[in-house]
Amino acid sequence: MKESDLMTRIRLYELAKELGIENKVIVEKARELGFDVKSHMSSLTDDQINKIRELYKNKSDKKRPNKSKIKVSVGALRRTNGNEDNNKKKKKADLTKNTNSPKEKVNNPKPAARDLLNKLQKKQRQESVALEEQVKRSKKQWHEEQIKKVDVTENKMPVEGAEAVRARVKVAKKVAGPKIIKLSPARQKADNEAKNDQVKHSNAKRDFRPRQAKATKSMDISAVISDSPVPPEENRKLRNKEYGKTGRKKQRDDDADFERSEQSDKARRRKNRKVKGQQPIDLIKKQPTQRKDRPLPEILVFEEGMNAQDLGKLLHREPAEIVKKLFMLGIMTNQNQSLSKDTIELLAAEYGIESKEKVHEDISDIDNLYEHEMEVSKKSQNLVKRPPVVTIMGHVDHGKTTLLDRLRNTNVSAHEAGGITQKIGAYQVKLDDRLITFLDTPGHAAFSNMRARGAEVTDIVVLVVAADDGVMPQTVEAIDHAKSAGVPIIVAVNKIDKPGANPDHVMEQLMKYGLVPEDWGGDTIFVKISAKSGENVDDLLQMILLQADMMELQADPNQKAIGTVIEARLSKGRGPVADVLVQQGTLNIGDPIVIGDTFGRVRVMTNDKGRRVKKATPSTPVEITGLSDVPEAADKLVVFEDEKTARSVGEQRARNSLEKQRENTQHVTLDNLFDTMKKENMKEVGIVLKADVQGSTEALQQSLEKIDVEGVRVNIIHAGVGAINESDVTLASASNAFIIGFNVRPTATARSQADNEGLDIRLYNIIYKAIDDVEAAMKGMLEPTYEEKVVGSLTVRETWKVSKVGTIAGALVDSGYITKDSGVRVIRDGIVKYDGKVASLKRFKDDVKEVKQGFECGITIENFNDIKIDDQLEAYEMQEVPVK
């Protein structure tokens, strides 16, 4: 539209005013006539104006007489308190008219007329409700029509774009509603500025235009009033109602809208100032484009440290709104400031949505990846039976190795018979086309060592008990190890070929340990075998398969392979070699892998028969090469997508493990028991108990198990007679337990192993003291323990007898030091003559606190005067044992 056209044209609202009709009506009418109008602010050509004037000439003539009705209706409407619109009021006006001067009758009703009036008022009320409904319907319909029309025009006007159309819809709506009435002071200023600019260009409208902007409100209302029988007050309510909001709420929303677009508004105002004489229609078009907020997400997945801008993107909200929201919550921040987890959660709660912190997956945490694959396998649809993995345990010389050898050599299928049996830490035997995997390291030490390192590969334990020897200490240890790991036990009563064999006795003995044969009403499988002759060995295999079936051991051969190292070594020609048990998925040649802190690609894969294989399915043991370094037994194997990732993960892990080596792993000790219980929410305190005789073991076990502190109970993982050995230490370590010894001592190797692992061994010779200590530790009240430490040794050179004082010894400090508070032992010819305390310590005539090596001193001992020349004095202190 050209500027010159604009100056001579009349705007729709002016025409509406002239014709005494509502803006929206005239807009509608103009559109019906096919004029291109966007709102009541649109201007028309003379021709168009004439057409509308023509149309309304008759109509307005007809309408005029109604004005008399308006006056009548006001009073009536006030009485009914209605919020009706024109139509309704018109009807009411008609009704009231029929009552002949209702005012008079209401104020002074005659008795005969009262009933009639009541009836009439009742009818009015009913009609008022009906009318209200109708008004609502017609309003809704009108809005829908507007939107439809706009939708149609939108297609016709691609030049202007959807944004312009949307703005027009809003403007169109605003014409009918209260929104346009209130402008924020800033906007009004801008409006005035723009309009003043316009005035300079428009002589014809000079007297009207300057007033127009600030008079928008009165203009609108007057326009409505002139066409409406409703008083201004009613009218305001009416319009508020149309929008389903109270005026104040609506106002707040308006303000919020304005604030939301404050920034864009500023830019717009700047632009308006620049473009002098721009048509007012542009102002309307540039009303804040009400950004339709996209719906909030259901859950806000955030990272700590995000700022309002980041959150704005996630919440589909303006950052300014986020800052404002936080401000309302009492949190002062700007758009770029990092926010704490609590703040973000609070914000999410304010928006009424859930929040969740994004979990960063650490791909170097292969234990986690391993667990993840384990979980994946549980839910897999491709599960197939997998061979059970078996460990053989038992007392020394009961026949574990003989059994393993027999199995390895006899149960090899025909086509594999030619292969040279490899020693790769595990092997498989076949029975009825079903495989069983045996770990080749018998005994509970290896089993628990693996467990201590987090590897739980054994499905079933075969406990070998020699029928001619019966249950022995390591038999019991093995039972405890298996039970602690929650692995089912199958008992192989061995050496039944021996003349002195008494299998039933073994079965009786084992009942004491909870292993009751099925024949005797229990659920433990017993098989009587001879490992030497091979008798019933197949039965044993059969029973293992039966147990495996009961356990429903399954795996998904299609998923990513995971496994555990059974053994690893450095081979001269082949570099690092690892014997791996594949546990889930299928391991293939060329797979990029990480094992423990090493990485590489599976180069050569060899099975237990020494044959090269291309893949290894679940429960298959294989030897692999291609690793960067030698991993450790119990290390986990995880397959990665590419070698590059595997390398970076492996290297990262190697770095991490170096760091970890510096930190000492802390086991549960009596000293840290209470804190650990609290920290790890322990419900059980594990104890490995060793005593000198069976009687004291039982007594101690019973008393310890009775301790109950705040729902935490003592769990005796193993109780036995004899010195504390390496097996006890391994078991305690694997079960995060500590060891109590009663009248027993640890062996040298067990002691050093415990020291290395930071494992607590407590030695007692009084039962109640042990019980008190455990109970006190569980209650967090354990007294610090003290240990005697010899700090110096002295030789008596001279003695003086002084009455009242006793014997004074003149002595030289040979090594260390002696203090006034020291304990002192008098040793003569290697025998301790007296053990007491220093009574006085002097250098020459002065009392001193301490005398060091190389100095002489005068010393008296409390209650002891029998000191002789050449006696050795041993100074000692009680020092607090540092918490392990």
Ligand SMILES: Nc1nc2c(ncn2[C@@H]2O[C@H](COP(=O)(O)OP(=O)(O)OP(=O)(O)O)[C@@H](O)[C@H]2O)c(=O)[nH]1
């Ligand atoms: N008569 C007979 N002797 C057996 C049987 N099983 C094992 N032996 C013998 O018992 C002895 C010990 O057997 P091993 O297999 O070495 O026992 P182990 O449990 O492996 O012993 P460690 O490795 O020391 O723990 C060997 O001389 C075997 O020949 C059997 O079923 N019958």
